[in-house]
Amino acid sequence: MVKLDETLSLFQDLIQEMARKVRSMHCLAMQIMESGDKEKALQLIQLDEFVNRYEEEINDRAQDVLALLSPVATDLRIVIAGIKTASDLERIADYAKNIARYVIKNGPVAPCIRPIAQQIGESFLAMFDHTIEAYQARDVKKAFQIPEEDEVINRLLEEVHAILKEALKNQKIDDSIIPTVGLLRNLERAGDHTKNICEHLIYQEKGQHIDFD
Amino acid sequence: MENCFEIENLNLYYGEKQALKNLNLSIRKNCVTALIGPSGCGKSTFLRCLNRMNDLIEGCRIEGKIMIQGVDIYDPKTNVVDLRTKVGMVFQRPNPFPMSIFENVAYGPRCQGIKDRRILKEIVENSLKQAALYEEVHDRLHESAMGLSGGQQQRLCIARAIAMEPEVILMDEPTSALDPIATSKIEELIEELKKSYSIIIVTHSMQQASRVSDDTAFFLLGEIVEMDTTRMIFNQPKDKRTEDYITGRFG
Numbered sequence: 392m393v394k395l396d397e398t399l400s401l402f403q404d405l406i407q408e409m410a411r412k413v414r415s416m417h418c419l420a421m422q423i424m425e426s427g428d429k430e431k432a433l434q435l436i437q438l439d440e441f442v443n444r445y446e447e448e449i450n451d452r453a454q455d456v457l458a459l460l461s462p463v464a465t466d467l468r469i470v471i472a473g474i475k476t477a478s479d480l481e482r483i484a485d486y487a488k489n490i491a492r493y494v495i496k497n498g499p500v501a502p503c504i505r506p507i508a509q510q511i512g513e514s515f516l517a518m519f520d521h522t523i524e525a526y527q528a529r530d531v532k533k534a535f536q537i538p539e540e541d542e543v544i545n546r547l548l549e550e551v552h553a554i555l556k557e558a559l560k561n562q563k564i565d566d567s568i569i570p571t572v573g574l575l576r577n578l579e580r581a582g583d584h585t586k587n588i589c590e591h592l593i594y595q596e597k598g599q600h601i602d603f604d
Numbered sequence: 605m606e607n608c609f610e611i612e613n614l615n616l617y618y619g620e621k622q623a624l625k626n627l628n629l630s631i632r633k634n635c636v637t638a639l640i641g642p643s644g645c646g647k648s649t650f651l652r653c654l655n656r657m658n659d660l661i662e663g664c665r666i667e668g669k670i671m672i673q674g675v676d677i678y679d680p681k682t683n684v685v686d687l688r689t690k691v692g693m694v695f696q697r698p699n700p701f702p703m704s705i706f707e708n709v710a711y712g713p714r715c716q717g718i719k720d721r722r723i724l725k726e727i728v729e730n731s732l733k734q735a736a737l738y739e740e741v742h743d744r745l746h747e748s749a750m751g752l753s754g755g756q757q758q759r760l761c762i763a764r765a766i767a768m769e770p771e772v773i774l775m776d777e778p779t780s781a782l783d784p785i786a787t788s789k790i791e792e793l794i795e796e797l798k799k800s801y802s803i804i805i806v807t808h809s810m811q812q813a814s815r816v817s818d819d820t821a822f823f824l825l826g827e828i829v830e831m832d833t834t835r836m837i838f839n840q841p842k843d844k845r846t847e848d849y850i851t852g853r854f855g
Binding site for chain 1: 810
């Protein structure tokens with residue numbers, strides 16, 4: 392294996408490692424949305440620091456590859472896409488952190504939307520997993536398909552709106568529940584950034600700029 | 605954009621061995637074209653075809669056409685001396701003549717019959733200026749060229765080629781014997797020279813090809829695998845063999 396292959400392989404391993412950390416943060420976020428466990432929420436906020444350091448490490452490695460190994464063509468795009476992917480992963484981690492902050496401030500998600508909130512969380516995690524699998528396998532076909540999964544998250548979020556509207560109309564709940572919509576919007580935004588990773592993968596492999604928004 | 609060379613169905617044989625296989629390409633005027641490929645792929649052989657430097661090689665046979673300004677350079681009526689006036693060449697190792705700096709540059713014009721000292725002086729000064737060497741040597745023009753550094757000698761060879769007012773300058777690995785500073789000066793010079801001349805450069809340095817050239821042709825086993833703008837070749841080559849070569853995975 393040439394040195395460049397070896398270095399790029401380690402670079403991509405680091406991105407996958409970062410993705411696994413981000414995933415574990417969102418798993419924790421889903422738990423605390425339901426349990427309202429503030430201890431765990433604090434832990435999650437601390438985890439974000441690790442993820443930030445991963446991004447810095449990836450940027451440093453990218454700089455080394457560019458300065459020392461002069462990559463071109465696909466190799467160069469692996470580095471560029473890697474930097475962008477790390478930046479999106481960092482943002483996705485921020486959304487998990489936002490959920491933790493919400494729970495510390497407002498407690499767990501209201502029981503009436505708990506099931507659908509879990510569904511949104513699970514849909515996001517499935518989409519995220521598929522994206523990281525596609526990144527690992529450098530699977531462009533999957534990268535084109537995955538963004539459709541984001542529609543599921545958007546649809547579920549619309550359902551949440553409808554449920555809350557109905558509950559407010561029937562005075563089953565008070566308007567203190569409204570920030571919950573903001574909480575779930577974090578998952579919707581995390582889905583958008585996951586779509587960005589699919590765009591980066593397509594750019595990496597094909598050199599094409601695709602916009603899924 | 606106008607082309608300086610049009611090459612049609614070019615085949616070259618060294619005895620029984622075919623070194624160039626059916627090459628068809630156009631080389632753009634006032635552009636830098638880089639020829640890249642592994643050793644023995646035919647890029648230098650092709651470069652030498654462009655000013656008939658292969659003529660003297662025993663057993664070398666050429667088929668096809670190489671057109672410059674609408675004239676086939678292999679037409680029996682073509683005057684080789686005139687051709688080499690139009691198509692100058694700079695070699696891998698600087699090869700100044702063992703004479704003064706002035707005489708090195710004045711040699712070509714003198715052979716062309718220019719005797720007037722004032723005109724020769726003007727040609728020498730202009731050529732040295734275009735080759736970005738004048739400032740460094742203006743106070744020792746009549747000293748031996750052999751006392752110059754390797755980088756200066758190479759720029760002197762470029763000045764010597766420029767003195768003939770060529771259309772095209774061929775460069776066969778012009779910086780392979782130079783240090784990074786001298787290399788960088790030659791590369792800057794190439795950028796400047798392409799405003800007035802078309803330049804074709806053979807290089808083994810991928811970075812040099814990507815830094816200095818507008819177009820790149822990738823040679824392999826006597827064939828051109830791919831020719832495109834340098835931007836395309838180094839960003840999105842169409843052929844896997846090109847990508848393998850430029851990324852260092854060849855073989």
